[in-house]
Amino acid sequence: MPDVQTPNSEQQRHWRLVVEAVVSRHRKRPEQLLQILIEIQEELTWLPLRVVTEIARQLNVSRARVEGVVGFYTFLHARPNGRYRVLFSDNIIDRMLGSRAMMDEMCRKLWLQPGKTSEDGLVSIGPTSCTGMGDQGPAILVNGLTVTKLTHQRVNLISELIRKNTPLDQWPQDLFAVDDNIHRKDILLNASITHGEAMRAALAKGPDGMMEEMKKSKLRGRGGAGFTTAQKWEFCRKAPVDPELGRVVVCNADEGEPGTFKDRLLLTRYADLVFEGMTLAAYAIGAKQGFLYLRGEYRYLRQHLEEVLASRRAKGLLGRSILSQPGFDFDIEIHMGAGAYVCGEETALLESLEGKRGTPRIRPPFPVTHGYLGRPTSVNNVETLASACLIATQGGDAFAKVGTAQSSGTKLLSISGDCAQPGIYEFPFGVKISDVLEACGATDVQAVQVGGASGVTLAPSEFGRRIAFEDVPTAGAFMIFDSGRDMFEVASNFVHFFTHESCGFCTPCRVGTSLLCGYLDKLSQGYGSKPDLAEIEVLNRVLKSASHCGLGQAAANPILDGLKKFRPAYEKRMLHQDFEPAFNLDAALERARQITGRDDKGAHISEEHA
Amino acid sequence: MSQTFTLDGQEIAFEPGQSILAAARDAGIYIPHLCWHPDFPAHGSCKLCVVKVGGRHVSSCATPAAAGLEVESNTPEIREERKVLLQMLFVEGNHFCPSCEKSGQCELQAQAYDHEVMTPHYTLFYPDRPVDASHPDILLDFNRCIFCELCVRASRDMDGKSIFALTERGIHKHLAVNAESGRLADTNIDPADKAANICPVGVILHKRHGFSVPIGQRKYDETPISVQGLPKKETV
Numbered sequence: 001m002p003d004v005q006t007p008n009s010e011q012q013r014h015w016r017l018v019v020e021a022v023v024s025r026h027r028k029r030p031e032q033l034l035q036i037l038i039e040i041q042e043e044l045t046w047l048p049l050r051v052v053t054e055i056a057r058q059l060n061v062s063r064a065r066v067e068g069v070v071g072f073y074t075f076l077h078a079r080p081n082g083r084y085r086v087l088f089s090d091n092i093i094d095r096m097l098g099s100r101a102m103m104d105e106m107c108r109k110l111w112l113q114p115g116k117t118s119e120d121g122l123v124s125i126g127p128t129s130c131t132g133m134g135d136q137g138p139a140i141l142v143n144g145l146t147v148t149k150l151t152h153q154r155v156n157l158i159s160e161l162i163r164k165n166t167p168l169d170q171w172p173q174d175l176f177a178v179d180d181n182i183h184r185k186d187i188l189l190n191a192s193i194t195h196g197e198a199m200r201a202a203l204a205k206g207p208d209g210m211m212e213e214m215k216k217s218k219l220r221g222r223g224g225a226g227f228t229t230a231q232k233w234e235f236c237r238k239a240p241v242d243p244e245l246g247r248v249v250v251c252n253a254d255e256g257e258p259g260t261f262k263d264r265l266l267l268t269r270y271a272d273l274v275f276e277g278m279t280l281a282a283y284a285i286g287a288k289q290g291f292l293y294l295r296g297e298y299r300y301l302r303q304h305l306e307e308v309l310a311s312r313r314a315k316g317l318l319g320r321s322i323l324s325q326p327g328f329d330f331d332i333e334i335h336m337g338a339g340a341y342v343c344g345e346e347t348a349l350l351e352s353l354e355g356k357r358g359t360p361r362i363r364p365p366f367p368v369t370h371g372y373l374g375r376p377t378s379v380n381n382v383e384t385l386a387s388a389c390l391i392a393t394q395g396g397d398a399f400a401k402v403g404t405a406q407s408s409g410t411k412l413l414s415i416s417g418d419c420a421q422p423g424i425y426e427f428p429f430g431v432k433i434s435d436v437l438e439a440c441g442a443t444d445v446q447a448v449q450v451g452g453a454s455g456v457t458l459a460p461s462e463f464g465r466r467i468a469f470e471d472v473p474t475a476g477a478f479m480i481f482d483s484g485r486d487m488f489e490v491a492s493n494f495v496h497f498f499t500h501e502s503c504g505f506c507t508p509c510r511v512g513t514s515l516l517c518g519y520l521d522k523l524s525q526g527y528g529s530k531p532d533l534a535e536i537e538v539l540n541r542v543l544k545s546a547s548h549c550g551l552g553q554a555a556a557n558p559i560l561d562g563l564k565k566f567r568p569a570y571e572k573r574m575l576h577q578d579f580e581p582a583f584n585l586d587a588a589l590e591r592a593r594q595i596t597g598r599d600d601k602g603a604h605i606s607e608e609h610a
Numbered sequence: 611m612s613q614t615f616t617l618d619g620q621e622i623a624f625e626p627g628q629s630i631l632a633a634a635r636d637a638g639i640y641i642p643h644l645c646w647h648p649d650f651p652a653h654g655s656c657k658l659c660v661v662k663v664g665g666r667h668v669s670s671c672a673t674p675a676a677a678g679l680e681v682e683s684n685t686p687e688i689r690e691e692r693k694v695l696l697q698m699l700f701v702e703g704n705h706f707c708p709s710c711e712k713s714g715q716c717e718l719q720a721q722a723y724d725h726e727v728m729t730p731h732y733t734l735f736y737p738d739r740p741v742d743a744s745h746p747d748i749l750l751d752f753n754r755c756i757f758c759e760l761c762v763r764a765s766r767d768m769d770g771k772s773i774f775a776l777t778e779r780g781i782h783k784h785l786a787v788n789a790e791s792g793r794l795a796d797t798n799i800d801p802a803d804k805a806a807n808i809c810p811v812g813v814i815l816h817k818r819h820g821f822s823v824p825i826g827q828r829k830y831d832e833t834p835i836s837v838q839g840l841p842k843k844e845t846v
């Protein structure tokens with residue numbers, strides 16, 4: 001087999017030309033590094049050593065830095081990949097719908113192992129973090145494009161298309177259809193799509209007037225943390241700034257929380273509302289530059305979003321002198337993520353926007369004063385920005401009348417799991433969990449995971465609680481588990497997710513999540529013992545108290561809740577009261593038996609010996 | 611004139627903008643740390659300098675001191691957390707202290723002494739991390755890396771070379787050197803570079819300088835890091 005890393009001069013020339021074209025399209029700006037890597041990989045399917053060197057040379061940055069960025073993002077590949085790259089969404093919801101069996105089935109049909117590339121370089125298959133299709137899973141990504149509602153028939157069909165080397169654009173288009181699944185609309189989803197109406201209302205009020213409405217609205221960030229949006233904008237607009245550069249508005253569309261997909265809908269059907277919300281924010285805080293940071297899993301939405309942006313530019317709603325207002329210049333650029341959940345954390349997102357590894361920054365300073373390239377930056381959730389349009393058109397007071405005193409407005413819930421109608425539900429804040437369950441047709445419910453893997457696990461005794469920042473806060477995920485589900489498996493899936501997504505910056509999260517997985521695996525393999533639970537509790541405490549960002553702090557939540565509320569699921573795995581090692585002595589001898597060709601009684605350790 | 615906060619009940623004066631860790635250090639009180647270094651801005655990755663302020667855990671290297679703060683550092687709770695963090699650093703790498711050239715001068719080992727880490731406690735990960743002996747003067751033994759990034763920062767910010775960077779993610783994170791071959795010999799590192807002399811553990815070693823000080827007479831063999839880590843004027 002030829003050494004793929006040192007190809008012939010013809011291929012090297014091709015690589016150099018590809019790098020040159022992409023790097024110059026991005027005007028050799030190092031902060032575009034992640035975008036450059038993504039685009040080069042789209043052409044070459046992977047990023048060879050020589051290509052990495054060439055990119056570093058042309059951008060005039062250290063090669064090691066480029067290598068570090070390639071290594072950080074799971075969708076960037078430093079090794080050759082299949083011409084077809086199939087990734088199975090591995091959230092617990094996809095698993096409940098049979099994703100693991102389907103992945104094994106596809107691997108069998110195409111003669112390869114999960115996580116590997118086939119010998120002929122045709123195809124690679126593996127798992128990936130939740131792709132945001134919980135309402136229509138199991139879902140996969142094929143060369144970055146979303147395929148939903150996988151069935152046995154679809155697995156067959158896709159395997160056949162791959163085996164026949166059929167180009168993706170000749171695949172049946174219905175494979176790539178993504179449903180909206182809206183089941184309940186309220187003020188936001190009933191809003192008429194705005195082509196400048198919200199902006200005109202804001203212009204009539206002026207920036208100060210718009211800020212007044214925002215304050216009256218009491219709008220809080222929809223990403224989960226619930227920081228008051230008006231306050232964030234106020235800090236940002238008051239932060240000193242170089243007038244040439246201006247402030248920055250970032251729309252966080254890195255919707256990576258397992259079980260969340262409400263931003264997918266907003267970006268699909270309400271993109272104008274989102275972009276107009278960004279423009280409102282820019283008007284209020286005095287920003288010139290805007291970014292939409294789109295998670296890599298939603299790449300299929302990019303073209304649509306670019307088209308919406310183009311049409312808004314054509315209508316004078318973006319660009320120079322917006323709505324003929326002299327000096328009101330603002331435009332929006334789409335930046336792609338590349339498979340890193342941690343980039344949903346706002347400072348990690350900013351690092352990623354600057355073309356770096358997505359490691360959360362030390363705060364202070366906060367992004368509102370030192371954000372993108374050190375400029376004052378307001379990072380807001382997709383839903384928050386869309387809601388700002390309602391406030392501009394209907395006024396802050398009207399908005400604050402909906403919801404509860406501390407949580408104004410409505411919340412989009414992404415409902416998945418064991419219910420009759422998974423999909424998007426918009427409820428006013430303050431809605432009871434039991435009412436949500438009734439609306440989506442869920443019965444025999446054992447637990448609800450609100451807020452995704454990092455959220456809370458609620459038991460039936462808590463279904464009288466309400467969705468609100470003051471009670472059960474959420475970024476929108478709402479996963480339902482009926483009495484047939486094993487809550488240990490649920491928690492274990494989430495902890496493995498956090499371990500995979502840990503950026504590795506701080507000690508407790510980098511090592512602690514791996515150690516937690518070790519204990520959970522030990523339990524699930526039947527070696528669990530009482531002392532293990534005590535160890536898990538120590539790790540939980542250290543993760544919570546010492547982790548650098550919310551990922552590590554939340555990583556233990558699923559087990560903490562599980563041990564508190566679903567202890568039997570853990571205790572039934574506690575086969576031993578005293579210490580028990582994590583391995584089976586007899587099984588550990590298997591390799592030696594294979595090598596020596598022995599399988600007699602003497603080659604085994606019997607129960608009494610062990 | 612100067613403002614104060616309390617650290618384990620003791621009044622500590624600080625300059626505006628100073629971190630809790632730096633102010634305490636100037637006052638002669640050592641807060642354990644590995645990734646913090648007086649010549650660099652706070653990094654905040656090792657988390658060994660964790661303290662409790664008003665019931666919340668924070669990194670003392672990255673938290674500005676403020677008047678009236680009540681900081682807890684040397685308490686059984688915090689010491690226990692630091693011990694767990696040290697054990698984590700031991701099990702994720704391959705640390706064989708008795709045969710390590712850095713033994714007695716290693717900050718990880720010194721912190722472990724101070725925190726009475728008698729065993730690794732957790733299951734060892736035994737990661738596969740080949741050494742890089744390609745360079746004529748410098749050996750890289752990645753098995754001992756604690757990801758403090760001091761070499762990364764020193765090379766980038768002081769030497770102006772960016773010879774080191776981190777790559778991959780999570781528990782797979784590791785150091786990379788600035789060469790297509792991945793070999794240190796193919797970089798322009800110099801043994802006199804700051805980056806070649808800053809490693810707090812035994813990753814970056816100078817060849818032909820083995821055991822020049824006998825074990826037992828080394829830096830931390832007699833005086834603990836909690837004393838050595840204070841500014842020089844305090845130690846004499």
